[in-house]
Amino acid sequence: MDNPSPYWFLVVFGAVALVFPLIPLALARLWFLVFSPQKPSKEKNAVYECGLESKGDSWMQMKIHYYLYAIVFLIVDVEAVFLIPFAAAYAALPVGAIVAMLFFVLLVAEGLVWAWGRGFLEWK
């Protein structure tokens, strides 16, 4: 069979992908136009859907001091990223690599000790 283009089926594929979801959407639209009226209201369209009324403004300011907690979190987080492959390959590692890794852990732990010493881990 002489095929003008090997990619014509992509056009068909795209057309089906477009029409297939549009049919139920159009049917739903038709259904609500003919039978089932929409009844929006302020309460129904409220953002919060736990039964309670939302109070106050959602745009509130956070203290800039929280950056310290972000940094302390990063210490442990980055450590975990490197420690897990280290632990997985531990048995096959040469002594030099283990010493280098322990040095890295020491550096990270030093940061934690520094934060601890400055009293950033106290909950105020």
Add this chain to the structure above:
Amino acid sequence: MTEADEKTIQDLRRSGILLTTLEDLYNWGRSNSVWPLQFGLACCAIEMIAASMSRFDIARFGSEVFRPSPRQADLMIVSGTVTKKMAPQVVRLYNQMPEPKYVIAMGACAISGGPFKQGYNVLKGIDRYIPVDVHIPGCPPRPEALLHGLMELQEKIREQNLTGENRPRHLRSDVSGEFPVPEFGTCDLEPPSNPAVWTPPEPIREGL
């Protein structure tokens, strides 16, 4: 539909041809996919959870999809004691559900306050604020009773008309699907009931 038509349809069905109406198809579809709101209030909720688990398996009736959002739910199972503190939230959640929406009052507490009826903070029945479709008595009702209530609701859905004067609320543009949310007053919820759905019964006094 006349009796002869009904007979023809039955004959055709026996030979493998299914005839139906748009109304029947619509009701068949939605009565078999009643999605409840994932919403438990007290001990009846434990029975509701049991009904959704494998031993009782509410999935047989198409209702296993407990939705955590009222936007996606069709059915509110009021399962347990409604306190006066909780009643506004229950009504607000009901208001946030899209039409068509149904309510099952499960257990004595949701129907009338049950054993806690004398309590100062217990609502004497959720049907004071929202229209209840099926009442399930029991304290708590067993999962079979909940399944029976669900089947009764399905029966009710199947009998609803798509057109005509007595079509249900969700098909009428002139009837609102929103019910007033009660507020805390000085000594009770205000209003103490929604007169559109419930009127207090006249007390019968003998010997006066």
